[in-house]
Amino acid sequence: MLDLNEKQYEILNVAEKLFAEKGFDGASVRDISKNACVNVAMISYYFGSKEKLLEQLILIRVQDLKIKLANLFTAEINPFEKINRFIELYIQKIDANRHMYKIMHFEIASKKRALDLSGFNAIKKSNLQLLTKIIQDGQNQNLFKKNINIALITPTILGTYFHFYTNKFYFDDILNFSTDLEFDNYIKNELTQHIQLTIKSLLQYEN
Numbered sequence: 001m002l003d004l005n006e007k008q009y010e011i012l013n014v015a016e017k018l019f020a021e022k023g024f025d026g027a028s029v030r031d032i033s034k035n036a037c038v039n040v041a042m043i044s045y046y047f048g049s050k051e052k053l054l055e056q057l058i059l060i061r062v063q064d065l066k067i068k069l070a071n072l073f074t075a076e077i078n079p080f081e082k083i084n085r086f087i088e089l090y091i092q093k094i095d096a097n098r099h100m101y102k103i104m105h106f107e108i109a110s111k112k113r114a115l116d117l118s119g120f121n122a123i124k125k126s127n128l129q130l131l132t133k134i135i136q137d138g139q140n141q142n143l144f145k146k147n148i149n150i151a152l153i154t155p156t157i158l159g160t161y162f163h164f165y166t167n168k169f170y171f172d173d174i175l176n177f178s179t180d181l182e183f184d185n186y187i188k189n190e191l192t193q194h195i196q197l198t199i200k201s202l203l204q205y206e207n
Contacts, residue, residue, distance in 0.1 A: 079138030
């Protein structure tokens with residue numbers, strides 16, 4: 001776990017909100033300090049720079065998912081149920097932190113600044129190891145196929161989610177959503193179930 005105090009969490013939450021509203025470049029350290037009711041020196045003391053603040057924000061958002069996935073691995077349920085729960089957890093956490101992921105993906109794609117994402121990558125590798133163990137357990141029980149490209153399972157989940165989310169106006173139109181709540185509920189239910197069926201078809205033997 002990251003050892004942060006209450007004030008640091010408050011600053012990070014404010015920064016996430018401002019980054020989502022103004023973009024990383026548009027939100028200054030002064031903006032963050034004003035909205036968090038702290039001085040600029042405190043932000044510099046805690047994080048060093050705006051880039052380091054973003055790196056810390058990314059870490060705290062993915063750390064919680066890592067813990068939940070670790071608990072899932074030890075749960076006394078069959079591998080198929082674990083995979084379904086794995087997908088639910090991923091979608092729930094990504095959707096809840098969609099603004100942070102939007103910021104992160106933009107920063108990675110733009111390459112405007114060098115972010116230290118070694119901690120983020122380490123957590124992703126840990127999550128992949130847990131997924132691998134679940135799938136191997138299913139293979140050992142002859143529930144899952146042997147020739148599975150495990151490294152592409154998570155990108156399949158996230159790619160489907162982000163395509164849906166980034167094309168919100170299109171899906172609002174074709175699915176007749178009139179409120180954001182309808183859109184969010186669709187992600188929670190129909191979209192999650194669709195992804196679960198898609199991944200299940202990749203894992204299970206053909207009838």
